[in-house]
Amino acid sequence: MPVNEGSVDRLVRVIVGLVIIVVLAVFLHGENKWWAVVGLVPLITGITGFCGLYTLLGIKPAR
Numbered sequence: 575m576p577v578n579e580g581s582v583d584r585l586v587r588v589i590v591g592l593v594i595i596v597v598l599a600v601f602l603h604g605e606n607k608w609w610a611v612v613g614l615v616p617l618i619t620g621i622t623g624f625c626g627l628y629t630l631l632g633i634k635p636a637r
Contacts, residue, residue: 577623580635584620591617 579587594613602609619625628634 575622575624578628578633578635579619579623579625583635584623587616587620591615591620 591613595610595617596613598610598613599607625633
């Protein structure tokens with residue numbers, strides 16, 4: 575997979591993913607804690623540098 579995200583985009587995605595995971599894991603109770611996995615999407619795309627939606631939409635990283 576080619577990298578199709580810029581460095582700032584990747585950093586923001588990692589931070590947002592971590593914040594989503596922590597906030598939802600802390601504030602949701604019981605069976606609702608599984609919603610914290612939603613934060614994995616921006617976290618994984620930020621770590622790998624590949625966003626499938628960017629490919630579908632033809633968005634190129636700013637260099």
